[in-house]
Structures are given as C-alpha cells and as structure tokens.
Amino acid sequence: MINKIKVNAFAKNLVILSKPHILFGFAEKPFKFIANTISLSRWISNQDKIEFNDYFTFKRNHSKRYELYQFIHSKFNLEFKDINYYEFGVSGGDSFKWWVNNIKNENSRFFGFDTFEGLPENWGFFKKGDMANLIPTIDDNRTTFVKGLFQETLFDFIDNNNFDKSKPKIIHLDADIFSATLFVLTSIAKHLNKGDILFFDEYNVPNHEYSAFKIFRESFYIDFELIGAVNNYYQVAFMVK
Numbered sequence: 001m002i003n004k005i006k007v008n009a010f011a012k013n014l015v016i017l018s019k020p021h022i023l024f025g026f027a028e029k030p031f032k033f034i035a036n037t038i039s040l041s042r043w044i045s046n047q048d049k050i051e052f053n054d055y056f057t058f059k060r061n062h063s064k065r066y067e068l069y070q071f072i073h074s075k076f077n078l079e080f081k082d083i084n085y086y087e088f089g090v091s092g093g094d095s096f097k098w099w100v101n102n103i104k105n106e107n108s109r110f111f112g113f114d115t116f117e118g119l120p121e122n123w124g125f126f127k128k129g130d131m132a133n134l135i136p137t138i139d140d141n142r143t144t145f146v147k148g149l150f151q152e153t154l155f156d157f158i159d160n161n162n163f164d165k166s167k168p169k170i171i172h173l174d175a176d177i178f179s180a181t182l183f184v185l186t187s188i189a190k191h192l193n194k195g196d197i198l199f200f201d202e203y204n205v206p207n208h209e210y211s212a213f214k215i216f217r218e219s220f221y222i223d224f225e226l227i228g229a230v231n232n233y234y235q236v237a238f239m240v241k
C-alpha cells in the first residue's frame with residue numbers, strides 16, 4: 001500500500017512538472033464537452049418512463065415548455081395554491097408571466113432575478129450582454145424583481161428571510177450558464193423542502209445546466225425525481241424527494 005501511494009505521488013509530480021497544458025491544452029475543452037455529453041447520454045438512458053416526456057422527438061419547439069408548465073400545474077393543482085415562485089433568469093419575462101397569470105392565490109409571491117443587462121459571460125453562440133431587457137412591467141402586486149448578478153443579490157435576499165421555507169416553492173432556473181446555475185443551486189440548497197419543484201430551461205446542454213445540476217446533486221446528496229420533460233430533456237421539471 002505504502003509503495004503504491006509513493007509511486008502514485010511520484011507519477012503525479014512528474015505529470016505536474018512536465019506542464020501537460022503546453023502539449024495537450026488544446027484538448028481540454030473538447031474533452032470536457034465529450035465527458036459531459038457521455039454523462040448526459042448515460043443519464044438519459046437511465047431515466048424511467050414518466051408520464052410526461054416527449055423523448056425522442058425530432059421536433060424541438062421552445063413553446064412546448066408551456067405544455068410542461070401546464071402539466072405540472074394541473075398535476076399538483078397549483079392554480080389556487082399558496083406557493084412562492086422564484087425565477088433565476090427573467091429577461092423579457094415570458095416564462096415569469098406565465099406563472100403569474102396561472103397561479104391565482106393572492107398570498108403567492110413571485111420573485112424574478114436577473115441582471116437585466118444580459119448574460120454576464122459568453123454562452124455558446126451568445127455573447128456577454130446578450131438577452132438584456134427592461135424589467136418587465138406586470139400589473140400584479142405579488143411580483144418582485146431583484147436586479148443584479150445573482151452572486152451579488154441572492155445572499156442578502158436569503159438573509160432577509162425572503163426564501164420562505166414554510167411554503168411550497170417552484171424554482172425556475174433559466175440563466176443558461178454553468179456558473180449562475182451552480183451558484184443559485186448551492187445558495188438555496190438548505191431552503192429546499194421535499195415536494196419543491198425545480199424547472200430547468202436548458203437542461204440538456206452538457207457543459208452548462210446539466211453539468212451544474214449534476215455537480216450539485218453529487219455534492220449535496222439531495223435526491224430529486226424527474227417529473228416531466230420536453231424537447232429531449234431541454235426543458236425539465238424535478239421534484240425534491
């Protein structure tokens with residue numbers, strides 16, 4: 001055992017000394033993408049049959065996400081339930097407005113977080129600053145928008161007890177990028193309860209929402225159940241078990 005540890009340490013030191021990034025640095029990004037794609041593919045293959053899932057479809061259509069919302073809304077009788085809805089990544093407010101319009105309970109609250117100055121980093125074909133939008137105007141006093149980077153606003157928001165642990169929650173992760181998704185998940189982890197529902201809007205992007213949620217689950221040992229998916233797992237809903 002001791003010898004094995006020594007050989008292992010020696011080999012590691014050799015690798016570090018040889019500065020592998022000089023020769024193999026070009027492979028870092030593609031290998032990461034390949035590894036995450038393999039992981040995503042395995043995850044998809046391991047999914048049990050669920051009631052609401054269009055896998056596999058050749059017709060990707062972003063509007064199908066409203067069918068997913070409607071399915072979850074009906075399944076859990078959400079129309080008159082007192083819930084809190086938190087959306088991370090609001091932009092023009094399309095998905096946010098759907099939830100405000102479809103939850104009628106007057107005690108429900110809707111919180112939307114965004115820089116409203118667009119993405120803080122490049123994301124695929126999108127550049128930093130893309131998706132900038134004015135804060136949506138919604139004539140409903142149950143809604144609150146929190147402007148700024150999640151990394152700069154969420155801790156204060158939580159410290160002010162705005163993450164009500166006593167209420168059922170719907171949390172919508174639609175920031176697209178890995179860092180934002182992982183930051184939000186880890187920040188809200190201890191406020192999650194059994195039965196809370198999480199939506200992702202770009203789940204099957206291997207290096208971003210998929211990877212962030214995988215790392216989160218593996219690090220926090222929180223179990224989730226997949227309860228709906230559309231567009232080959234592009235938009236998904238999970239429930240905390």
Ligand SMILES: C[S@@+](CC[C@H](N)C(=O)[O-])C[C@H]1O[C@@H](n2cnc3c(N)ncnc32)[C@H](O)[C@@H]1O
Nearest residue numbers: 089090091094095114115118119149150175180
């Ligand atoms: C795809 S858009 C949201 C779309 C919206 N949910 C809809 O349905 O129309 C992604 C948004 O996430 C926001 N975003 C990404 N990372 C963020 C971060 N770290 N802090 C705050 N906002 C962020 C961007 O500003 C962008 O407006």
